[in-house]
Amino acid sequence: MELLNDLAGPRGPTRAGAADDGARPADTGSAPAGAVATARIAIVDDEPINIKIARKYLQDVGYRNFVTTTESLTALELIAREKPDVVVLDIVMPRVDGIQILQAIRADPLLQHIPVLILTASTDVETKRRALESGATDFLAKPVDPSDLIPRIRNALIVKAHHDHLARYSEQLELQVRQRTLELEASRLQVIYCLARAAEFRDNTTGRHVIRVGRYCSLLARELGFTPAVAETLGLAAQLHDVGKIGLPDAILHKPGPLSPEEVLVVKRHCEIGHSIVAPLEDAAWQELQSCNDMWLVSPGANAILATAALIALTHHEKWDGSGYPRGLSREMIPIEGRITAVADVFDALTSVRSYKSAMPPEQAVTDMEQRRGAHFDPRVLDAMTRRLDDFIKIVAEQGEAKDPVCLIPFHR
Ligand SMILES: [Fe+2]
Numbered sequence: 001m002e003l004l005n006d007l008a009g010p011r012g013p014t015r016a017g018a019a020d021d022g023a024r025p026a027d028t029g030s031a032p033a034g035a036v037a038t039a040r041i042a043i044v045d046d047e048p049i050n051i052k053i054a055r056k057y058l059q060d061v062g063y064r065n066f067v068t069t070t071e072s073l074t075a076l077e078l079i080a081r082e083k084p085d086v087v088v089l090d091i092v093m094p095r096v097d098g099i100q101i102l103q104a105i106r107a108d109p110l111l112q113h114i115p116v117l118i119l120t121a122s123t124d125v126e127t128k129r130r131a132l133e134s135g136a137t138d139f140l141a142k143p144v145d146p147s148d149l150i151p152r153i154r155n156a157l158i159v160k161a162h163h164d165h166l167a168r169y170s171e172q173l174e175l176q177v178r179q180r181t182l183e184l185e186a187s188r189l190q191v192i193y194c195l196a197r198a199a200e201f202r203d204n205t206t207g208r209h210v211i212r213v214g215r216y217c218s219l220l221a222r223e224l225g226f227t228p229a230v231a232e233t234l235g236l237a238a239q240l241h242d243v244g245k246i247g248l249p250d251a252i253l254h255k256p257g258p259l260s261p262e263e264v265l266v267v268k269r270h271c272e273i274g275h276s277i278v279a280p281l282e283d284a285a286w287q288e289l290q291s292c293n294d295m296w297l298v299s300p301g302a303n304a305i306l307a308t309a310a311l312i313a314l315t316h317h318e319k320w321d322g323s324g325y326p327r328g329l330s331r332e333m334i335p336i337e338g339r340i341t342a343v344a345d346v347f348d349a350l351t352s353v354r355s356y357k358s359a360m361p362p363e364q365a366v367t368d369m370e371q372r373r374g375a376h377f378d379p380r381v382l383d384a385m386t387r388r389l390d391d392f393i394k395i396v397a398e399q400g401e402a403k404d405p406v407c408l409i410p411f412h413r
């Protein structure tokens with residue numbers, strides 16, 4: 001309502017300057033105020049006197065911002081440049097007529113919302129029909145009468161102001177949605193990384209291992225022909241490959257000496273524990289969670305990262321020849337996500353310093369892994385790693401253990 005009141009303006013004529021051209025002062029009882037007082041009005045008419053009269057009537061009630069032309073050929077250019085709030089447009093003009101200009105305005109996405117009042121002496125019904133079909137907002141009869149002109153201009157400006165208000169509002173909303181989406185995306189990446197790091201800290205490493213494995217996996221996925229979006233999902237999800245270590249007992253995880261066969265079995269359980277930690281919730285569990293929250297939550301099925309992470313947690317220790325764990329899957333029975341992570345994880349383990357070993361040079365790590373081609377590793381993934389070895393070496397250099405804080409957005413390169 002506030003907008004409407006502001007646009008309707010105060011009642012009673014506002015005289016601005018003397019009426020020195022013989023035209024009658026406005027007696028319509030409507031005057032502009034606020035936003036409308038600054039409204040830009042374009043008048044296009046090949047007769048200068050018609051422009052002068054219309055302008056005079058409008059000035060008499062306070063309008064101050066005009067763009068006018070008698071040249072129909074360049075009228076559209078003027079309108080496009082000046083972006084008026086309303087156009088008063090003559091129909092019958094030489095070279096380019098008003099209908100053609102009106103059609104061009106309606107065809108231009110940047111101009112099509114501008115109200116256009118058709119100014120014509122024509123009583124021809126056909127002309128009016130064509131103007132209406134072409135998108136005319138209203139008609140003004142020549143010779144123009146202020147009691148006709150002023151309220152119609154005011155009404156057109158109210159409509160235009162509403163349109164502008166809505167356009168600004170929707171622009172702001174779009175901006176807010178974009179901002180919130182970025183924030184959500186950033187917090188989602190951080191939550192994944194924090195969870196991965198929590199597992200890494202249990203293993204006495206720095207958290208960089210998960211960053212590097214994620215990057216290697218993303219690179220391998222792209223090299224194997226996956227889309228950038230899938231490769232990014234895989235790279236993020238692979239950070240959680242060892243999240244199941246959270247569920248292992250300290251006594252085994254931090255045991256200084258070699259593990260007993262029973263303890264090795266416990267360690268191997270980190271695959272299934274990890275899977276159950278990150279697997280998207282079943283529908284019933286999700287509904288129960290949602291009933292505890294007043295907010296709407298995205299369906300669990302929509303979370304591709306967690307679904308991929310669950311798959312990777314379960315299968316990253318499977319081996320190509322079937323000798324891995326926990327299921328003893330072989331060849332293509334092992335999901336490609338698990339086969340990719342197996343290569344990335346072992347490459348990183350070999351090329352990283354641990355308390356019990358020094359780092360192996362990347363080329364030597366590749367030679368070492370080549371000896372397990374077709375036994376531990378999928379040959380196709382191993383080939384992809386060899387082709388991208390230069391990029392792997394860059395990641396070793398950039399994300400090595402000696403460097404300072406890790407990059408939380410590692411996959412957008
Ligand atoms: Fe593992």
Ligand SMILES: [Fe+2]
Pocket residue numbers: 209213241242345
């Ligand atoms: Fe690992």
